Amino acid sequence: MRRTTGTILAYALLVGGTLVFLYPLWWMVAVSLKTPDAAQAATVQGGFASAWVSDPQWGNYPEALREMGSGEKGRGFLDALANSVVVTVLTTLGTVLSSSLVGLAFARIRFRGSRPMFLVMLGTMMLPAQVTMIPLFILFRNLGWVDTFLPLVVPAFFANAFFVFMYRQFIAQVPEALLEAARLDGQGWLGIWWHVILPLTRPVTAITAVFTFIGTWNDFLAPLIYLQSDEQATLSVALNSFRNQYGGITKVHLLMAASLTTMVPCILLFMAAQRQFIEGLGKGAVKG
Amino acid sequence: MASITLDRVSKTYPGGVRAVHEASLAFADGEFVVLVGPSGCGKSTLLRMVAGLETITGGAVSIGGRVVNDVPPKDRDVAMVFQNYALYPHMTVRRNMAFGLLRRRRHGGFAGLFRGAERRTELAAIDRRVDEVARTLGIEPYLDRLPRALSGGQRQRVALGRALVRDPQVFLFDEPLSNLDARLRIEMRAEIREMHRRTGATMVYVTHDQEEAMTLADRMVVMRGGVVQQFGTPSECYGRPANRFVAGFVGTPVMNFVDGSVAGGTFTGGGLSLALPAGRWPALPAGPVALGVRPDRIRVSAAQGDVAVTVRAIERLGDRMDVVLDAGATRLVARIENDDALVEGGPARATLDGASAHLFAPGEDGVRIADAGG
Numbered sequence: 100m101r102r103t104t105g106t107i108l109a110y111a112l113l114v115g116g117t118l119v120f121l122y123p124l125w126w127m128v129a130v131s132l133k134t135p136d137a138a139q140a141a142t143v144q145g146g147f148a149s150a151w152v153s154d155p156q157w158g159n160y161p162e163a164l165r166e167m168g169s170g171e172k173g174r175g176f177l178d179a180l181a182n183s184v185v186v187t188v189l190t191t192l193g194t195v196l197s198s199s200l201v202g203l204a205f206a207r208i209r210f211r212g213s214r215p216m217f218l219v220m221l222g223t224m225m226l227p228a229q230v231t232m233i234p235l236f237i238l239f240r241n242l243g244w245v246d247t248f249l250p251l252v253v254p255a256f257f258a259n260a261f262f263v264f265m266y267r268q269f270i271a272q273v274p275e276a277l278l279e280a281a282r283l284d285g286q287g288w289l290g291i292w293w294h295v296i297l298p299l300t301r302p303v304t305a306i307t308a309v310f311t312f313i314g315t316w317n318d319f320l321a322p323l324i325y326l327q328s329d330e331q332a333t334l335s336v337a338l339n340s341f342r343n344q345y346g347g348i349t350k351v352h353l354l355m356a357a358s359l360t361t362m363v364p365c366i367l368l369f370m371a372a373q374r375q376f377i378e379g380l381g382k383g384a385v386k387g
Numbered sequence: 388m389a390s391i392t393l394d395r396v397s398k399t400y401p402g403g404v405r406a407v408h409e410a411s412l413a414f415a416d417g418e419f420v421v422l423v424g425p426s427g428c429g430k431s432t433l434l435r436m437v438a439g440l441e442t443i444t445g446g447a448v449s450i451g452g453r454v455v456n457d458v459p460p461k462d463r464d465v466a467m468v469f470q471n472y473a474l475y476p477h478m479t480v481r482r483n484m485a486f487g488l489l490r491r492r493r494h495g496g497f498a499g500l501f502r503g504a505e506r507r508t509e510l511a512a513i514d515r516r517v518d519e520v521a522r523t524l525g526i527e528p529y530l531d532r533l534p535r536a537l538s539g540g541q542r543q544r545v546a547l548g549r550a551l552v553r554d555p556q557v558f559l560f561d562e563p564l565s566n567l568d569a570r571l572r573i574e575m576r577a578e579i580r581e582m583h584r585r586t587g588a589t590m591v592y593v594t595h596d597q598e599e600a601m602t603l604a605d606r607m608v609v610m611r612g613g614v615v616q617q618f619g620t621p622s623e624c625y626g627r628p629a630n631r632f633v634a635g636f637v638g639t640p641v642m643n644f645v646d647g648s649v650a651g652g653t654f655t656g657g658g659l660s661l662a663l664p665a666g667r668w669p670a671l672p673a674g675p676v677a678l679g680v681r682p683d684r685i686r687v688s689a690a691q692g693d694v695a696v697t698v699r700a701i702e703r704l705g706d707r708m709d710v711v712l713d714a715g716a717t718r719l720v721a722r723i724e725n726d727d728a729l730v731e732g733g734p735a736r737a738t739l740d741g742a743s744a745h746l747f748a749p750g751e752d753g754v755r756i757a758d759a760g761g
Contacts, residue, residue, distance in 0.1 A: 274473065294486070298477040
């Protein structure tokens with residue numbers, strides 16, 4: 100009996116929490132389907148009534164995508180989408196490959212200065228991004244990389260301190276004998292990394308990939324700083340220009356429709372990777 | 388196939404810990420050598436130096452006449468079987484076994500993409516080889532399973548198979564049977580002997596179990612504290628142990644030692660007195676020695692014998708029994724035929740066989756005093 104009460108209470112709490120977290124998303128959906136006037140009214144008045152749609156305007160979605168970005172009608176969205184995909188995929192790939200490789204080195208290769216270097220690397224996590232923003236910009240400008248994807252993508256191939264740390268902890272638990280067996284089987288460090296470590300660290304890779312993907316996909320500041328021409332804009336930057344173009348929030352229903360559309364890949368990815376992801380968060384051990 | 392020569396091989400860790408000290412050994416081509424000793428004696432380190440998994444800080448290791456100190460493991464043509472199997476958990480049994488061969492293909496990797504036919508022939512040959520080895524080990528039904536779906540014994544068979552498919556010059560075993568239960572261990576021992584007979588390869592095997600060493604070895608290396616104590620056949624190590632440590636390590640139950648001294652052809656010590664047979668020791672020293680008598684060389688009975696003893700404990704083994712005796716200040720273990728006349732706590736009489744006794748110089752490390760047999 101007590102157990103049932105407890106269960107009901109737990110579920111009530113979970114459902115309540117879910118509703119609170121879902122409400123803003125639902126509000127976006129609702130506003131994205133309103134007529135221009137109703138959407139405008141909803142943003143001004145707020146309130147729960149604004150979260151209701153009686154006459155959904157499905158046409159808002161195609162219209163939003165057509166109006167997105169500047170230049171030729173209808174190209175803005177596709178350009179920005181392509182830019183986002185290129186930047187995000189390369190960044191994710193680079194982060195996974197480089198972080199696991201560096202993690203392997205810190206976990207398993209004994210070399211002079213390994214420990215101080217690891218500490219320095221961890222130390223870089225303490226630096227707020229704002230501190231390095233201007234020096235980094237100057238660096239990339241001197242390299243002539245401004246207004247290209249390079250400043251967004253290339254750093255990812257030089258590992259990320261947090262993910263290196265995660266990989267290192269995970270790889271440290273892989274039995275030493277496995278790596279030795281691979282060495283006797285003719286593998287060098289790169290072969291061990293590719294054939295043994297990467298397959299065994301899949302849960303960490305899932306976390307790294309999902310976090311990096313979502314972070315890069317939604318990143319606004321870096322693309323805004325480094326990508327100056329409209330053709331280079333990623334989706335998050337294109338959304339911004341879309342807003343400015345119409346002066347604040349005049350076409351808020353279109354903004355919501357476009358924003359929701361850009362969220363879709365992240366949601367799909369999370370659903371696809373969910374199992375691996377939860378596994379990775381839950382356990383840290385590799386069973387031999 | 389290849390011989391292995393260790394010339395004053397040493398391993399000192401950066402902290403100054405000495406794992407192996409100047410080991411000089413020569414293993415013949417096709418020989419089965421067992422390295423044995425208590426844990427921490429340096430036997431695994433020595434094996435790993437042969438494998439190339441551990442750097443050598445002094446001396447030289449040669450395989451097949453070639454010094455391999457600076458040759459990476461993959462180029463030494465050795466295969467190793469690990470205690471915890473070390474199978475790749477994400478690969479099927481077939482892929483685990485083929486992995487080493489895949490790396491050695493001539494038309495592997497990127498270049499293989501442009502040589503489809505050669506590549507396919509090579510892959511087919513690897514498949515055939517894996518099938519062949521799997522058949523001899525009886526693991527054919529599991530080829531498409533992952534290691535986690537196998538029992539311990541099956542996993543160790545796969546580990547043996549992974550070494551076998553490579554057909555290396557030298558097989559190295561690092562306590563491969565320690566994780567298996569007693570029955571399976573004996574079964575796998577026979578399997579490994581058979582594997583040695585079939586391949587004719589040089590095999591070096593590490594264990595802490597002296598019984599396993601005795602049953603498997605052509606010759607065995609007994610080690611302690613990083614130093615080789617004796618290198619010889621199992622019967623040499625048992626019958627003519629180099630020193631008190633080897634005498635105590637090889638054979639179960641452990642040899643009985645009594646500290647005392649020799650005077651006029653008689654050993655006296657620990658409340659015992661034993662007449663030593665004339666002529667067995669060409670140069671019998673006078674003065675302090677340690678006497679060593681194997682448990683099966685002590686006779687015990689209720690009524691007859693040289694020494695009065697008290698029976699402390701009896702351990703029945705089925706056909707025979709071990710009897711723990713107190714003879715004055717000395718505790719002895721005897722292995723005898725079953726004798727119901729003996730009771731725990733009761734009196735008995737014991738006779739030590741002087742003809743098969745050993746004498747050692749005094750102290751824990753005392754060397755054996757040479758007798759007429761060598």
